[in-house]
Amino acid sequence: MIKKAVIPVAGFGTRFLPATKAIPKEMFPVLDKPAIQYVVEEAVASGLSDILMIVSRGKRSVEEHFDRNPELEALLERKGNQAERDAIRHISNLANIDFVWQKEMLGLGDAVRLARNHIGGEPFALLLGDTIIQSSIPATRQLMDIQAMFGGSVIGMETVPLDKVSRYGIIAGRKLVGGVYRVDGLVEKPAVHEAPSNLAIAGRYVLTADIFSCLEQISADGKGEIQLTDALRILLQQAPMHGVLLDGRRHDIGNKLDYLKANLWFGLQHPEIGKPLRTFLLELIAETECGEPSPHNLESDDESSHSN
Numbered sequence: 218m219i220k221k222a223v224i225p226v227a228g229f230g231t232r233f234l235p236a237t238k239a240i241p242k243e244m245f246p247v248l249d250k251p252a253i254q255y256v257v258e259e260a261v262a263s264g265l266s267d268i269l270m271i272v273s274r275g276k277r278s279v280e281e282h283f284d285r286n287p288e289l290e291a292l293l294e295r296k297g298n299q300a301e302r303d304a305i306r307h308i309s310n311l312a313n314i315d316f317v318w319q320k321e322m323l324g325l326g327d328a329v330r331l332a333r334n335h336i337g338g339e340p341f342a343l344l345l346g347d348t349i350i351q352s353s354i355p356a357t358r359q360l361m362d363i364q365a366m367f368g369g370s371v372i373g374m375e376t377v378p379l380d381k382v383s384r385y386g387i388i389a390g391r392k393l394v395g396g397v398y399r400v401d402g403l404v405e406k407p408a409v410h411e412a413p414s415n416l417a418i419a420g421r422y423v424l425t426a427d428i429f430s431c432l433e434q435i436s437a438d439g440k441g442e443i444q445l446t447d448a449l450r451i452l453l454q455q456a457p458m459h460g461v462l463l464d465g466r467r468h469d470i471g472n473k474l475d476y477l478k479a480n481l482w483f484g485l486q487h488p489e490i491g492k493p494l495r496t497f498l499l500e501l502i503a504e505t506e507c508g509e510p511s512p513h514n515l516e517s518d519d520e521s522s523h524s525n
């Protein structure tokens with residue numbers, strides 16, 4: 218039975234500079250919540266409320282987001298803003314969250330290594346803090362269900378266009394049943410002609426604690442990073458591993474284009490702003506097809522601006 222989740226949020230986020238110089242990408246808002254809140258909510262909805270976050274310098278705001286803020290709660294109470302007060306309190310009550318510091322950002326593998334003491338010998342879930350997965354069955358739960366059936370470690374996967382495989386960790390596997398594959402190999406960011414498939418690792422894992430001894434065996438790559446995929450390859454030699462095609466939509470908020478897409482995706486589904494946003498987008502597309510968008514027109518559409 219899996220009880221613990223690890224969420225690494227310590228990375229520099231260089232793909233999103235300069236925005237990430239002082240603000241963690243995991244705290245970037247997606248519609249009205251920071252990205253990391255979606256990830257924690259997914260863990261909790263999957264039945265995991267014992268969470269370890271791997272943090273680093275400059276990520277205090279992530280810790281603060283999940284801490285209580287009694288002054289703010291009291292202020293909202295005095296003003297009669299019960300809904301907002303409840304929403305603030307809900308965040309701090311979501312889960313038991315512990316934090317471990319990654320002192321040097323030596324890659325995802327190094328971040329996971331730091332969870333060893335907290336995890337002990339049990340299998341655990343690993344959720345990347347910069348990846349939101351929207352689904353009816355929480356993505357981590359989907360992996361946990363497959364792990365309960367097959368045991369061992371399970372990797373969440375998605376199919377990606379063949380010409381984009383070099384951006385991802387790619388899995389070689391044999392289809393067993395439905396979206397479940399037996400993993401035969403893993404390769405990090407392969408060249409298009411060397412990729413064994415278009416099955417990409419999608420930021421969610423259920424791992425046995427053997428991953429920690431595998432991580433001890435690997436050294437840093439050419440960029441000085443300890444790659445989790447290298448350790449997974451060793452783990453695969455020791456025990457069967459499965460991949461499952463996740464049923465849901467993945468948003469990688471660590472790069473600009475996908476971050477913007479995520480905001481549009483969530484915005485379009487919002488009961489209040491979804492419709493006007495759609496209208497705006499259609500107008501914008503029509504305008505850009507006729508030339509450059511006019512800044513004046515864009516500003517005049519802002520219905521929510523304050524008058525004071």
Ligand code: UTP
Pocket residue numbers: 225226227228229230231232233243271319321322323324325327328345346347348471
């Ligand atoms: P990324 O692979 O996106 O790396 O990390 P990054 O350093 O954050 O971002 P770029 O590539 O420079 O733009 C995936 C997840 O693993 C965490 C990140 O915070 C992110 O949530 N991570 C990455 C760590 O916790 N420590 C690391 O050393 C690297």
